[in-house]
Amino acid sequence: MNVIKVLRLIVCLTIVTCSSLAQRSETPRSNQDKKEAFAANESGVFLVKAGSYDKGAEAFERAVTLDPEFAVAYNNLGATYNSLGRHEEAIKVLKRALELAPAYAEAYYDLGVALQSLHRRHEAIDAYRNAITLKPDFAQAYNRMGVVLDDDGQHRQAVRFYLEAIRIYPNYAEVYNNLGTALAESGHYERAIENFERAIKTKPELAVAYYNIGVVSLRLKRREFALRQYGLLSSMDSNLAIKLYNGIYEGKVLALHVR
Numbered sequence: 001m002n003v004i005k006v007l008r009l010i011v012c013l014t015i016v017t018c019s020s021l022a023q024r025s026e027t028p029r030s031n032q033d034k035k036e037a038f039a040a041n042e043s044g045v046f047l048v049k050a051g052s053y054d055k056g057a058e059a060f061e062r063a064v065t066l067d068p069e070f071a072v073a074y075n076n077l078g079a080t081y082n083s084l085g086r087h088e089e090a091i092k093v094l095k096r097a098l099e100l101a102p103a104y105a106e107a108y109y110d111l112g113v114a115l116q117s118l119h120r121r122h123e124a125i126d127a128y129r130n131a132i133t134l135k136p137d138f139a140q141a142y143n144r145m146g147v148v149l150d151d152d153g154q155h156r157q158a159v160r161f162y163l164e165a166i167r168i169y170p171n172y173a174e175v176y177n178n179l180g181t182a183l184a185e186s187g188h189y190e191r192a193i194e195n196f197e198r199a200i201k202t203k204p205e206l207a208v209a210y211y212n213i214g215v216v217s218l219r220l221k222r223r224e225f226a227l228r229q230y231g232l233l234s235s236m237d238s239n240l241a242i243k244l245y246n247g248i249y250e251g252k253v254l255a256l257h258v259r
Contacts, residue, residue, distance in 0.1 A: 064077060112124045128148070173202040180199065196216070214248075230248060
């Protein structure tokens with residue numbers, strides 16, 4: 001899971017946990033159960049932030065066992081399942097979160113991530129649209145909508161959503177990278193490179209942007225420029241560097257990468 005995804009999860013957990021979003025039914029729960037559920041949820045936040053996703057999931061599972069109407073904990077569990085690649089399980093608990101809190105934008109977002117990961121693109125689009133409707137400044141939802149449209153070959157539509165994400169959050173490096181891929185796939189190579197460079201300026205360690213510049217440079221027959229990107233990548237991401245090397249020296253056709 002990338003850094004922005006982690007931060008989005010943690011911010012959601014910290015802020016929403018302290019709000020009234022987690023709606024409750026009339027089923028009585030002891031105050032002790034609720035306190036322990038809250039503590040388990042907070043423990044899960046800490047563990048996920050530390051990169052311990054398995055243990056984080058266990059903490060969130062304990063939270064929803066103690067309090068089966070804790071919508072925030074269900075959402076956090078679903079987001080963590082997504083990070084672990086357990087997307088079917090994520091869908092189940094995220095739908096439960098939405099039963100408890102129908103206006104929960106973050107739960108729709110995480111549901112979209114799970115559906116997209118299972119290649120259920122049209123359902124993912126619906127989930128992201130719901131997230132955006134409920135939270136119009138949800139930059140990450142606009143970005144993910146762009147990615148799923150890109151995957152579906154709808155590059156021009158994807159550009160619109162990437163631009164809206166940038167309008168909301170002008171320093172969103174990953175979106176500049178993704179905008180570059182959509183433009184490149186539409187044949188606008190120079191504009192694509194400009195956006196990859198903007199991504200790098202915003203986040204110099206974003207290796208995928210260097211890789212994408214290399215790929216577009218090869219398409220433009222600028223081998224020396226692609227070699228320069230390979231040199232930069234070698235100390236940043238060996239896997240991407242090898243892929244670019246194969247494109248430069250073996251003539252392999254390379255796909256652009258989104259984040």
